Amino acid sequence: MGTRRGARGSWGPAGRDEGFGLVEIMISMFLLTILAVSFLPLLIDSLKTTVRNATIATATQLASEQLDAVALIPRTCAGLDAFESAALPTLTDERGNVFTPHRNASTCPTSGYPASIAVEVWVTVDSDPAIRVGSTTTVIIESAS
Template structure:
């Protein structure tokens, strides 16, 4: 004999219907739209951080180049442009704050040096630093 109670419970549980699937997809779409601004902001911040890291590395490299000079005449002001990994062109400017004295009795002394890295497309300064460089002779 066939148990009719078992047939009715099995036939009533056929799985998800189309309405349930549409409602679930709608809820997932709402969640995705809610998180979209966070994703866009994260990508934008990541690109800004990439440019900042490249600019900071350029400032550090120029400072090390300036510290490697031991004579006052070797410290010169320079300006050049470099593209970073994303293709943003950065302008590196090294300035020397004081003229070298001609008198040898003035040495040793410290010379102020500043390095600035700016974006060429916006003109905004991304990174900068100043220091005093110890020089022993002209």
């Protein structure tokens, strides 16, 4: 019978090496490296998307705060003018993005109250001009002053 019990306790042909050699280990490491590098562009794109989404979420929150401020203004033309001319502070987040809020209101009528006025609020990001988050709402003006 041409088989005998080997040094590791398994049955097989006499003198056969068992286990992985250095060449097999190097080939498997090379293949794993190629696999890891192939996923790198996907990882980079997902990180860029995450940062952009966080920036848009912050801009959306600031625009929402501006809409909340619209709800608090007095329902007069004087209140609307004071709201539109008020200085708006910019905000800088932890990534260094500068968010600038903006407001624009239609002109108040001279008569014919109550009247509806469109008020637009939007937020821009200085580091990415393509991001502009905004909304328009309608305010009912009850009197001139």
